[in-house]
Amino acid sequence: MSTASVAVEPRIRQRRRRQTQARIVKYALLVFAAVVVLLPVYVLLVASFKGGGEADPSRAWSLPHVWSIDAWRQAWNGEQYGLLPFLKNSLKLVIPATLISTMLGSLNGFVLSRWRFPGSDIVFLFLLFGMFIPYQAVMIPLSQIFIDVHFPEGIPRLVFAHIVYGIPITTLIFRSYYATIPEDLIEAARMDRAGMLRTYWSVVLPVSAPAFVVTAIWQFTSIWNDFLFAVFLITDPAQWPVTVALNNTTGSLVTPYNVQMAAALIASLPTLVVYIALGRYFMRGLMAGALKG
Amino acid sequence: MRKIRRWGPGLLLVSPSIVLVAVFVYGLIGWNVKVSFSDWRQAVQTSGFDTSAYRELFPSASAGQVWDFLTAVVTGNQPDSLNTDPAWVIDLHHALLFTVAFVLGALIVGASLAFLLDKGVAGEGMFRAIYLFPMAVSFIAAGVVWRWLMNPAEGDRLTGFNLLFHKMGLGFLGNQWYLGPTWGAAALAIPAVWALSGYIMALYLAGFRGVPEELREAARMDGASEWRVYRHVVFPHLTPVTLSALIILGHISVKVFDLIVAIGGKQLITQTPAVYMWILIYDARDYAKGAAIATLLLIGISVLVIPYLVYTVRSERNV
Numbered sequence: 086m087s088t089a090s091v092a093v094e095p096r097i098r099q100r101r102r103r104q105t106q107a108r109i110v111k112y113a114l115l116v117f118a119a120v121v122v123l124l125p126v127y128v129l130l131v132a133s134f135k136g137g138g139e140a141d142p143s144r145a146w147s148l149p150h151v152w153s154i155d156a157w158r159q160a161w162n163g164e165q166y167g168l169l170p171f172l173k174n175s176l177k178l179v180i181p182a183t184l185i186s187t188m189l190g191s192l193n194g195f196v197l198s199r200w201r202f203p204g205s206d207i208v209f210l211f212l213l214f215g216m217f218i219p220y221q222a223v224m225i226p227l228s229q230i231f232i233d234v235h236f237p238e239g240i241p242r243l244v245f246a247h248i249v250y251g252i253p254i255t256t257l258i259f260r261s262y263y264a265t266i267p268e269d270l271i272e273a274a275r276m277d278r279a280g281m282l283r284t285y286w287s288v289v290l291p292v293s294a295p296a297f298v299v300t301a302i303w304q305f306t307s308i309w310n311d312f313l314f315a316v317f318l319i320t321d322p323a324q325w326p327v328t329v330a331l332n333n334t335t336g337s338l339v340t341p342y343n344v345q346m347a348a349a350l351i352a353s354l355p356t357l358v359v360y361i362a363l364g365r366y367f368m369r370g371l372m373a374g375a376l377k378g
Numbered sequence: 379m380r381k382i383r384r385w386g387p388g389l390l391l392v393s394p395s396i397v398l399v400a401v402f403v404y405g406l407i408g409w410n411v412k413v414s415f416s417d418w419r420q421a422v423q424t425s426g427f428d429t430s431a432y433r434e435l436f437p438s439a440s441a442g443q444v445w446d447f448l449t450a451v452v453t454g455n456q457p458d459s460l461n462t463d464p465a466w467v468i469d470l471h472h473a474l475l476f477t478v479a480f481v482l483g484a485l486i487v488g489a490s491l492a493f494l495l496d497k498g499v500a501g502e503g504m505f506r507a508i509y510l511f512p513m514a515v516s517f518i519a520a521g522v523v524w525r526w527l528m529n530p531a532e533g534d535r536l537t538g539f540n541l542l543f544h545k546m547g548l549g550f551l552g553n554q555w556y557l558g559p560t561w562g563a564a565a566l567a568i569p570a571v572w573a574l575s576g577y578i579m580a581l582y583l584a585g586f587r588g589v590p591e592e593l594r595e596a597a598r599m600d601g602a603s604e605w606r607v608y609r610h611v612v613f614p615h616l617t618p619v620t621l622s623a624l625i626i627l628g629h630i631s632v633k634v635f636d637l638i639v640a641i642g643g644k645q646l647i648t649q650t651p652a653v654y655m656w657i658l659i660y661d662a663r664d665y666a667k668g669a670a671i672a673t674l675l676l677i678g679i680s681v682l683v684i685p686y687l688v689y690t691v692r693s694e695r696n697v
Binding site (some may be wrong): 111112114115118119121122123124125128129132143145146189192193196197200201202203205206208209210211212213214215217218219220221222223224225226227230249250252253256280281282306309310311312313316317328331332335336342345346348349350352353356357359360364367368371372 | 389398413491495499506507517518656683
C-alpha cells in the first residue's frame with residue numbers, strides 16, 4: 086500500500102508540472118496571435134499621429150516623438166485628401182439600404198419559416214443561391230440596365246443593388262431565427278383567425294429585435310465596406326462612397342503615409358465602433374452566415 | 379380554395395423578392411453569358427455570335443496546347459507557343475497560389491486558435507474579440523496598412539516587416555513579399571489569412587463546443603489521454619465544420635478583388651481573374667471578354683457551392 090502511493094505521488098506531481106507547462110505554452114501562443122492580429126492597428130495608430138517630418142520609413146515602428154493630429158485633420162476634411170464628403174455619401178447609402186433590406190428579410194424570413202406555402206423550400210433555395218454568386222457575373226448587365234432605364238445616377242443605384250443582392254442573406258438570418266419561435270404561438274394566432282400580417286405584426290415582430298440587430302449589423306458592415314459594386318456602378322467621383330475614395334487617395338504615391346493611415350482608420354471607424362459596441366450580435370450574424378462568406 | 383387563402387398571402391408577400399432575384403440574379407447572369415458570346419469587344423457591338431473571347435481564355439483543342447496551358451497555370455512559366463491570353467494564364471497561376479496559401483493558412487490558423495481556446499481560458503471573450511475584429515474592417519482599409527507592412531523596398535528605404543525583421547536581427551527573413559516574382563501571390567494571401575482566421579476560429583470553436591461533453595467524458599473514463607480524446611472523439615465531429623470552412627474560404631478566394639486592388643493596384647504581378655475582368659471593362663472596354671471571365675468565375679463558384687447548398691438543405695430537412 087505505502088509503496089504504491091510512493092510510486093504514484095511523483096507521477097501526479099510530474100503530470101501537474103506538465104499541465105502547468107502546457108498552460109504557459111497555450112497562453113503564450115494566444116497572446117502571440119493577438120499581438121500579430123493587432124500589429125496592423127499599432128502601425129495605423131502610430132503612423133497616423135506622426136507629423137509630416139517624422140514620416141520617415143526608418144522610424145516607422147517607433148512611437149511619434151511629437152504627437153500630431155495633422156494627418157487626421159488632412160484625412161478628415163483637408164482640401165486634398167479630405168474624406169468627409171465621401172463619408173456622407175456612405176451614410177446616404179448605408180442607412181436606407183440597411184433599413185430596407187432588413188425589413189424585406191424579416192418579411193421573407195417570416196413567410197418562409199412560419200407561413201409557408203407549397204414549394205417554399207425551393208423558393209428559399211432559389212433566393213439563397215444569390216448570396217454566393219460572384220457579383221462580377223451580373224455587373225456588366227447591371228450597369229447597362231441602370232443606364233437603359235435611366236435609373237437615377239450615383240448613390241440610388243448602389244442602394245438598389247445592395248437591397249436586391251442583400252435579399253438572400255437577410256432572408257436566411259431571419260428564417261433561421263424565426264424557426265426558433267414556438268409553433269404554438271403562431272398556431273394560437275391562427276386559431277384566433279388572425280391573418281398573416283396581423284400575426285406578423287402582433288406575434289412575430291415584437292420578438293424579432295435580436296434578429297433585426299444581427300441583420301442590420303451584417304448589412305451595415307458589408308455595405309459600408311463594399312468596394313466592388315461602388316467601383317462598377319458609380320462613375321461620378323463626387324458620388325463615391327468612402328471605400329472608393331480611400332482607395333483612390335491611398336493608391337496614389339504622392340499621398341504621405343501618415344495621411345494614408347489616418348484615412349484608413351477614419352474609413353473603418355463606423356464599422357469598428359459597431360463591432361466594439363455590438364460584437365455579440367456581430368458574432369451571431371457570422372454564425373448565421375456560416376452558409377456565407 | 380380555403381387552402382389558397384391559407385398560403386396565398388405568404389406567396390404574395392415574398393413575390394417581390396422572388397421577382398427581384400429572378401431578374402437581377404438569374405436574368406442578369408443569363409444576359410452576362412450572352413454578352414460573353416457576343417462581339418462586344420470595343421465600344422461598338424454588332425449583333426453577331428462570337429466565341430473569340432473564350433478562345434483567348436481556353437487553350438485550343440490539341441493535346442500539346444492543353445498540356446502547355448495546364449503546366450503554365452501550375453508553374454507560372456509560359457512557353458511562347460501557347461496561344462491563350464498570357465495575362466489570363468498568369469491570373470490563373472496567381473489564383474492557384476493564392477487559394478492554396480489562403481485556404482490552408484486560414485484553416486490551420488483558425489482551427490489552431492479554436493483548439494487553444496476550446497477548454498476555456500481566462501479572458502476567452504477578449505481573445506475572441508481580438509481575433510475576430512479584422513472581419514469588421516474593409517479589405518480596402520486593411521490593404522492600406524498591409525501594403526506598407528509588406529513593402530519590399532531595400533537599403534535606406536527599408537520599412538514594414540522587413541525593417542522589423544532587420545531590427546530583430548532576423549534580416550534574413552526579409553523578402554519582396556507580394557512583388558516577389560515566384561511567390562508574390564502567396565504573400566497576398568497573408569492579409570487575407572489575417573482577415574478570415576478569426577471567422578474560421580469562431581466556426582471551429584462552435585464545432586468543438588458542439589461535441590457532447592458525455593462523449594468526451596466517456597472516452598476519458600476509458601483511460602484515453604486528452605490528446606486521444608481529441609483525436610478519436612472530437613476531430614471526427616468536425617468534418618461538417620471543415621466542409622463549411624472550405625466552401626467559405628474557397629469561394630472568397632475565387633472572387634478576391636478588393637484586397638488585390640488595395641495592395642497591388644492594377645499591376646500584372648499581383649493580378650487575379652477578378653481584377654483582370656475589371657481592367658478589361660474599364661480600361662480595355664472589352665466587354666465580351668470581361669463577361670466571359672465573370673462567367674468562368676461563376677462556374678468555378680457554382681461547382682463549389684451548389685452541391686454544398688443542396689447538401690445543407692437536405693440535412694436541414696432530415697433534422
